[in-house]
Amino acid sequence: DGGITQSPKYLFRKEGQNVTLSCEQNLNHDAMYWYRQDPGQGLRLIYYSQIVNDFQKGDIAEGYSVSREKKESFPLTVTSAQKNPTAFYLCASSMIRTDYNEQFFGPGTRLTVL
């Protein structure tokens, strides 16, 4: 089955530690995205990538880093510089088209920093 996987589903970390969230897709999509979702708020874009070895900052990139070494994978690192990292993190992917760009989402990772 084609889809997007994220792991783990729940993640706990101590304050000051870096943590990496995994995202893998086998949909052969060129574009991948990382969003953060906080209670009562919409999805906010952290980073996105449209091609291997290239990525762009979204609206809230500070305190996060990404890599795109393979088309299928787009891991997100939450660094100790992120002041309020506890949130629900969603990874998505899409084709790159100019007429229709439905994004497909992974199941999400809920990160809690203690």
Place this chain on the structure above:
Amino acid sequence: GQNIDQPTEMTATEGAIVQINCTYQTSGFNGLFWYQQHAGEAPTFLSYNVLDGLEEKGRFSSFLSRSKGYSYLLLKELQMKDSASYLCAVMDSNYQLIWGAGTKLIIKP
């Protein structure tokens, strides 16, 4: 700036009809999406509108008026499983999705 507005919460009765509105102001417009998100889960695609008018898909319909910067999602014959958040998202001139905060729909028996 870019802005998408939706009601925060709505309540409806099982078997009834509910309309969830979305108004937007974005830099360019390349389509509007509606997604459904159950609590703690990923959003799933419901509909896409790029031309004015109504798109019907089973119990769900979505309407767009580009001149008014307005869309609505219409849910008919409501079922308890329709209790979820409904997210409106607009694709801007850079083909990036701008998301509303979502409308939490509560269905009562």
